Amino acid sequence: MTSQTNGQFDRTPLIAGNWKMNMDHVQAITLLQKLAWTLDDAKHDYSRAEVAVFPPFTDLRSVQSLVDGDDLRVVYGAQDLSDKDSGAYTGDISGQFLAKLGCTYVLVGHSERRTIHGETDEQCNAKIAAAHRHGLVPVLCVGEGLEVRQAGEHVAFTLEQLRGSIAGLEAERVAELVVAYEPVWAIGTGEVAGPGDAQEMAAAIRAELAGLYDEATAAKTRILYGGSAKAANAGAILQGKDVDGVLVGGASLDAGEFASIARFEQHLVTD
Numbered sequence: 486m487t488s489q490t491n492g493q494f495d496r497t498p499l500i501a502g503n504w505k506m507n508m509d510h511v512q513a514i515t516l517l518q519k520l521a522w523t524l525d526d527a528k529h530d531y532s533r534a535e536v537a538v539f540p541p542f543t544d545l546r547s548v549q550s551l552v553d554g555d556d557l558r559v560v561y562g563a564q565d566l567s568d569k570d571s572g573a574y575t576g577d578i579s580g581q582f583l584a585k586l587g588c589t590y591v592l593v594g595h596s597e598r599r600t601i602h603g604e605t606d607e608q609c610n611a612k613i614a615a616a617h618r619h620g621l622v623p624v625l626c627v628g629e630g631l632e633v634r635q636a637g638e639h640v641a642f643t644l645e646q647l648r649g650s651i652a653g654l655e656a657e658r659v660a661e662l663v664v665a666y667e668p669v670w671a672i673g674t675g676e677v678a679g680p681g682d683a684q685e686m687a688a689a690i691r692a693e694l695a696g697l698y699d700e701a702t703a704a705k706t707r708i709l710y711g712g713s714a715k716a717a718n719a720g721a722i723l724q725g726k727d728v729d730g731v732l733v734g735g736a737s738l739d740a741g742e743f744a745s746i747a748r749f750e751q752h753l754v755t756d
């Protein structure tokens with residue numbers, strides 16, 4: 486079956502699991518092993534959907550050992566990074582350390598970082614630069630809260646976050662960037678934006694990138710949806726032609742459920 490999400494632009498869908506502050510390093514091994522076995526059993530084709538997990542920092546060395554030791558195809562990243570490379574920044578984690586742990590990706594500006602820790606677009610911008618200094622691909626999270634959505638200002642709000650976070654970025658960096666649209670009101674609530682809402686925002690983000698850069702660059706950026714995504718709704722969400730994957734929180738803690746999301750092509754509604 487041809488992927489309906491990325492066909493003409495050859496964007497490989499990304500199914501990303503953000504474990505948030507769940508799973509210690511022992512539990513991480515069990516969860517990742519189960520996920521890899523489930524995908525292997527299903528003969529998952531990773532070229533049709535890339536699978537990434539984002540464990541807590543303290544799990545990353547164990548995850549690296551398992552991935553390297555068992556030659557797993559699942560890739561991984563961290564949930565945050567410092568905008569600095571080293572120095573007196575107690576509690577912060579350098580992108581240099583993440584690169585050394587084999588991370589491919591790093592989340593930047595997740596709504597929980599923005600709302601709980603007060604991260605600004607300027608800080609996200611500096612963190613994206615730090616990620617690039619260390620060869621990590623940033624997954625930039627943007628999205629509006631409920632009041633903004635109810636006021637009908639969700640597109641303008643989200644695009645402003647996008648512009649602020651990527652200011653000054655070169656086109657080739659934008660082409661490899663992953664943007665995750667996560668409406669805050671849909672995170673961990675069971676409320677899921679409709680497939681139409683996800684596609685509306687993904688298209689608006691792509692159009693904004695095309696305006697800031699050019700069509701060819703914007704056509705390469707992968708845009709994900711996040712917020713109460715699960716196997717039952719992933720197929721519909723991923724029907725959107727500009728939606729190139731999902732950033733999954735709660736449902737990524739269940740290996741079977743997350744593997745089923747990665748196998749979303751089975752859930753696509755075909756004519």
Ligand SMILES: O=C[C@H](O)COP(=O)(O)O
Pocket residue numbers: 503595667671672673674675711712713714732733734735736
């Ligand atoms: O990073 C993931 C998002 O915050 C979505 O979380 P959720 O799937 O638990 O709603």
